[in-house]
Amino acid sequence: MSEQTTTPTVEGTAPDGDVLVEARGIKVHFPIKRGVIFDKTIGHVYAVDGVDLKIRRGETYGLVGESGCGKSTLGRAILKLEPPTDGSVIFDGIDIATLEGEELRRKRQDIQMVFQDPLSSLDPRQSVESLLFEGMKAHGIAKNAKEARPRLVELLEAVGLPEAALAKYPHEFSGGQRQRIGIARALSVNPKLIVADEPVSALDVSVQAQVINLLEDLQEEFGLTYLVVAHDLAVVRHISDRIGVMYLGALVEEAEADDLYAAPLHPYTRALMSAVPVPDPVIEDRREQILLTGDLPSPSNPPTGCRFHTRCPWRQETKCETERPVLRVPEIAGVNPSQRVACHWTEQIASGEIERHAVTATATEAGDLDTGPDSLMGPASISEAL
Numbered sequence: 001m002s003e004q005t006t007t008p009t010v011e012g013t014a015p016d017g018d019v020l021v022e023a024r025g026i027k028v029h030f031p032i033k034r035g036v037i038f039d040k041t042i043g044h045v046y047a048v049d050g051v052d053l054k055i056r057r058g059e060t061y062g063l064v065g066e067s068g069c070g071k072s073t074l075g076r077a078i079l080k081l082e083p084p085t086d087g088s089v090i091f092d093g094i095d096i097a098t099l100e101g102e103e104l105r106r107k108r109q110d111i112q113m114v115f116q117d118p119l120s121s122l123d124p125r126q127s128v129e130s131l132l133f134e135g136m137k138a139h140g141i142a143k144n145a146k147e148a149r150p151r152l153v154e155l156l157e158a159v160g161l162p163e164a165a166l167a168k169y170p171h172e173f174s175g176g177q178r179q180r181i182g183i184a185r186a187l188s189v190n191p192k193l194i195v196a197d198e199p200v201s202a203l204d205v206s207v208q209a210q211v212i213n214l215l216e217d218l219q220e221e222f223g224l225t226y227l228v229v230a231h232d233l234a235v236v237r238h239i240s241d242r243i244g245v246m247y248l249g250a251l252v253e254e255a256e257a258d259d260l261y262a263a264p265l266h267p268y269t270r271a272l273m274s275a276v277p278v279p280d281p282v283i284e285d286r287r288e289q290i291l292l293t294g295d296l297p298s299p300s301n302p303p304t305g306c307r308f309h310t311r312c313p314w315r316q317e318t319k320c321e322t323e324r325p326v327l328r329v330p331e332i333a334g335v336n337p338s339q340r341v342a343c344h345w346t347e348q349i350a351s352g353e354i355e356r357h358a359v360t361a362t363a364t365e366a367g368d369l370d371t372g373p374d375s376l377m378g379p380a381s382i383s384e385a386l
């Protein structure tokens with residue numbers, strides 16, 4: 001077995017409470033094919049490479065990381081839309097890999113998805129009534145549109161749209177309204193878990209806040225559990241109870257949202273957080289940005305050992321290059337035991353025993369984290385809008 005496919009073991013305290021969904025050692029490796037006749041596999045994209053996580057009933061788990069780190073693929077694997085290369089997903093106590101046919105269809109009702117771009121996820125030829133009714137019919141919730149109508153009106157009301165919307169088509173709505181329809185559609189089959197993949201990144205900032213607030217209200221009203229995949233730290237912070245930070249197909253840190261933002265421990269999370277502007281001008285003045293050297297490596301050829309070592313300002317020879325760190329509870333006084341970090345040197349970095357290497361390159365030369373509108377930092381105003 002190659003180094004890339006070694007599943008990191010997980011140590012430490014798993015989150016307690018009523019777990020709705022658990023991913024165990026999930027891997028999704030996409031084959032890279034070449035050749036017209038023989039279609040030879042010449043390598044793999046290690047999109048997700050050994051992820052363990054648990055999501056408690058009623059909580060919002062935010063998954064964050066740079067573009068291409070495997071967030072969406074992990075979300076799709078949890079939905080069984082992407083068959084995992086290895087590992088299992090336990091949903092409500094059942095391994096969903098063992099389900100087929102009718103059983104899988106019934107379980108699918110419990111897990112729904114909200115997509116980034118509602119325009120491409122909603123069939124433009126279908127009216128809102130037809131879009132909302134479709135899932136209800138497939139899952140035997142209503143036989144015909146007439147029978148479904150009171151429920152459809154209720155759904156629209158829940159997402160803040162009038163009954164008149166039922167007769168209209170997706171192109172007749174604004175982006176925010178279309179996302180509301182996408183959410184109503186997910187809700188139409190009474191799911192337990194909603195996987196929302198970048199649910200607001202295609203929307204204007206002011207509309208983003210409205211949709212995030214709507215998701216929160218609906219969670220309370222319907223007792224929903226959310227897995228929110230997003231690259232915008234401000235969005236994830238606002239909506240999540242817990243957050244997992246992904247880097248090149250693996251979780252590098254997991255913590256309660258407040259703990260993660262107050263004291264990130266993994267060097268990658270520290271770098272992400274250090275790039276977020278602070279509204280307080282005094283603190284902002286003192287904010288020291290941690291620059292990352294080098295580009296994000298390709299997931300088809302990830303670095304050996306710690307995936308992050310090629311860009312880590314605290315890397316140490318030779319352990320970081322040779323040993324893949326496990327996700328573990330660090331031995332640091334006062335750290336919440338639900339905070340887990342995949343770094344060999346968490347304690348030494350926190351105590352200052354290991355110092356950060358001096359970065360001589362400028363932000364641009366160093367392959368600094370993108371701070372544009374689509375970056376992990378997102379538009380500055382979203383924090384204010386929420």
Ligand SMILES: Nc1ncnc2c1ncn2[C@@H]1O[C@H](COP(=O)(O)OP(=O)(O)OP(=O)(O)O)[C@@H](O)[C@H]1O
Pocket residue numbers: 030045046047065066067068069070071072073074231299
């Ligand atoms: N069907 C596929 N076949 C081959 N490679 C794929 C496939 N789907 C995703 N990938 C690759 O897997 C890696 C992870 O992709 P994924 O979309 O999960 O990342 P992400 O973190 O969600 O990024 P983004 O925010 O840009 O969507 C990327 O390198 C991507 O190119």
